[in-house]
Amino acid sequence: MLQKICSRNIWLLLVSILLILCGIYVLFNPLSALIASVLFAGILFIILGCGYILAFKDGDSYAILALGILDVLVGLLFLTNIGISIATLPIILAFWILFNSTVQLAMALEIKNQEDAPWKQMIGASIFGIGFSILIFIYPALGNITITLLLGLYLIGYGVFELHRFITCKQNKEIL
Numbered sequence: 685m686l687q688k689i690c691s692r693n694i695w696l697l698l699v700s701i702l703l704i705l706c707g708i709y710v711l712f713n714p715l716s717a718l719i720a721s722v723l724f725a726g727i728l729f730i731i732l733g734c735g736y737i738l739a740f741k742d743g744d745s746y747a748i749l750a751l752g753i754l755d756v757l758v759g760l761l762f763l764t765n766i767g768i769s770i771a772t773l774p775i776i777l778a779f780w781i782l783f784n785s786t787v788q789l790a791m792a793l794e795i796k797n798q799e800d801a802p803w804k805q806m807i808g809a810s811i812f813g814i815g816f817s818i819l820i821f822i823y824p825a826l827g828n829i830t831i832t833l834l835l836g837l838y839l840i841g842y843g844v845f846e847l848h849r850f851i852t853c854k855q856n857k858e859i860l
Contacts, residue, residue, distance in 0.1 A: 707838070
């Protein structure tokens with residue numbers, strides 16, 4: 685598994701730089717980042733909804749159709765009413781970070797027994813993400829601006845983690 689991760693090391697470098705730059709942008713432009721996040725979420729919901737609707741054509745589950753229609757409607761709401769979207773984005777963001785961090789934690793535990801695997805860093809990043817999402821759930825009154833600032837810090841931290849993985853993989857390749 686570590687060899688698969690390291691075989692794409694140039695992508696690790698690009699992802700780490702992109703995450704760090706996005707995090708810095710979010711820190712210095714929280715309102716712009718929040719509006720961009722709402723627009724991105726709206727487009728994403730519409731694409732996912734269309735995917736569910738197309739999947740309904742291949743099966744007979746009306747739940748898939750209902751989910752697709754709901755996703756398209758939520759996407760349209762996000763794109764047409766930025767105010768309501770900004771109010772609900774923190775909760776959606778918290779669910780996304782919680783899911784992403786849980787998957788990352790599972791991956792870390794999966795590669796724990798491999799030599800030179802960056803599992804400790806992955807566990808640290810996933811715990812940070814889980815804590816961040818719980819913070820959003822507990823204190824929604826912090827407001828969207830504060831959440832975008834925390835998101836900026838999360839992106840920078842995750843970018844630094846990916847940069848560390850890149851450096852570790854590069855060193856391991858030189859040793860091999």
